[in-house]
Amino acid sequence: MTTSTLVFLLTMTAIFIIFMVLGIFWAIRSGQFDDMEGPAQRILMDEDDPMLPSNQPEVEAAPTKLR
């Protein structure tokens, strides 16, 4: 009785472990651990996002203005 319960639980554990390993290997392969600082910083920066692409031409004129 106890043995079969244990066998069942251990089988469940084995399945979970396989999923855990697959999951973390996928995460490592897809580069989620390449940059450990970036994502934490990005989520803070995203709040300010008043992009104004309409001012673009002025930036392009800048090189001649510089000198």
Added chain:
Amino acid sequence: MCCRGCQAVAQSIVDNGLEAYYQSRTAMPASGQEVLPDEIKKLALYDHPDIQRSFVINAGENGKEAVLILEGITCAACVWLNERHIRQLDGVLSVDVNYGSHRARVAWDERKINLSSILQEIQLLGYNAHPYNAHQADKIRKIKHKKDLQRIAIAGIASAQVMMLAVGLYAGAWYGMTTDIMELLRWFSMMLTIPVATFAAMPFYRSAWSGIKSGHLNMDVPVALAIITAFLGSVWVTVFGGAHVYYDTIGMFTLFLLATRLLETGAREKSVEAAENLLKLQPAMAMRVKDGQQNYVPVLELLQNDLILVKSGETVAADGVVVEGESTADESLLTGESRAIPKVLGSSVIAGSVNLDSPLIVRVTGVGEDTVLAGIVRLVDKAQAEKPKIAQLADRVAAWFTWALLAFALVVGIIWLLVDQTRAFEIVLSVLVVTCPCALSLAVPAALAAAGSHLIKRGILVLRGHALETLAQVTHVVFDKTGTLTVGHPEIVDVQALADISAEECLKLAASLEQTSEHPLARAFTHKVDRAELYAVTNAVNAAGRGIAGNIAGVGYTIGNQAYAPASQAFDVNSLNLSYEHVTLVWLCDSTRVLAVFALADALRADAKLAVEQLQSRGIAVSMLSGDAPQTVAYVARQLGIVDYLAQQQPQDKFDQLKQLQAQGAVVAMVGDGVNDAPVLSGAQVSFAMGTGTDVASQSSDIVLLSSKLSDVVVALDMGKNALVVMRQNLFWAAAYNLTALPFAALGYVSPWVAALGMSLSSLIVVLNALRLK
């Protein structure tokens, strides 16, 4: 605003609605980047398909992708600013900046935007970007990092499960449990441990094996031995029955060792990446002249006797002989002196020097490894190999320690076999695990990694680990002058108008004439005057190394050294009332008289005096070795309060001087910046290179001052002292722990899992102690 560069930066930040940068930045950027039209012109080279071949990947039909190294990043706000700004450019498909390595992966649509405009936009923000050729070493490192993470994941997941089962087994051993349940738990633990003992622990086996093969036992030998014996012993017990299995020990042991090593390599690789970013990997291209056609080809494809065209302002790509044209070259890269050297038909030119005045056609005599420059680099490598290495000593000690340890475990095993056969295996295992010298082997690297990562935040890049240990013992600091104590390029310090034309007007005339030249002195003039205010010059004649003559609004002017124009030749220098000593004088004349004299000098770095004073107050002797003229060197020495100095030192002289100091027992730290300093930098016990210096100098030094602040030398010295204290504490603690634990383990009072715990705790204490370093 300090300059127009800064103003443009602020302007483009505000124009693009990125003011948030100013609220969220946490550190001030290193310096405003002055965008020169020449640089922008050079950026256009990056659009050339031949050049792009080496670093651009084609992604999709019109998509292209490249990795760029961003220079001048000081905090997260810089990264954010770059990322946002590039992303909103029309035609950019994606940008992804890595906060750790400061590398950006950019993908763009080549129909809408080209690479040079992206690079230019980054420059306008005040940063520098150059394409990075993701070479082999980098790829291997990435793959290895991923593999390491996978090993840790496996070890972590498996050992957590095994630990839970172990609790069941221990509880069962205490309260009683039926054999079939015990066997079930043991078999399951074994299944979980197989990947740990094979896949996850592989690095230890490899390192141990290479140690055994080369005859130098390293610390991984007992580690590998402990894991293998524990695993095989446990498998034996599982299959044939016995008292105890040690799967939990294996899991904990492997996981902990892997984790500490990852932390250590992580800190080290950060320095490696920063060092790679430093080497400006600009694609080396040359304009080849063949069958009347001019083509850009990679330098590697150049052959002997090829003809290359070197335009003015360009770097010479290969060693060679001038076959056409007349010009001057700046060979300061090799000599350390910004002096223009005349090049005429038949003169030899060296790779890395800059052609200053007019185009030259050069017949190639040496490329790549055959160049003078490559020869110097080889010299540097040799000097480095001869360097005393404390690390080697530590390795030898470790080998002896390992031998002693293995012998001891063997003796203990034999004695216990005679006393009590059943416990012999368990006790040998405990001895192997408890004495695992990981605390000992981590003692030094952990302190180095902590100190290194702290220094890198301040812009001090430690390239070689031993440097910190040596810093604590430094008794002498030797500075190079040009480019190290001084800014490295001449500036106008005084103008004296000697005729009826005002000083400002003279400056404008001078700058107008000088704009036709690439001479280092000429830049001092053109920087001073707005380009729009320059006059048009006709009939400009550039006399290499002497001066320039030209007509402005119909009047003939000359500018150059005193011997160049007859009017200045007749002038008595002593009648000038110059407040500055030892300056280079440049004379502006018209056809009959001297109009003005400009005094140019190489200015001291702002914190040079402070750094020298701080060093002297710490009881460290400061001296200066320079290739420059005696008076100039004496003048700088007097200003800084340096008593010990030598002038007119060739690279070999500098090296001899250094050897002499070292022979007297001094531990010398050398600070330099140029190629001429490279041999000395490698020869000194510890060396600093300025971040603005040449690649060769940075490569041959132990520490690079990225921000080029001299006071950082003092910061590094202090950090070295602290690091040494921490290292000693760590070594003492690790040795004390191992020596205390050993007798208990040998007498059988420590079970393997307690041993593993003790080992882990001792290593943890060592790491935490290292983290105290600030």
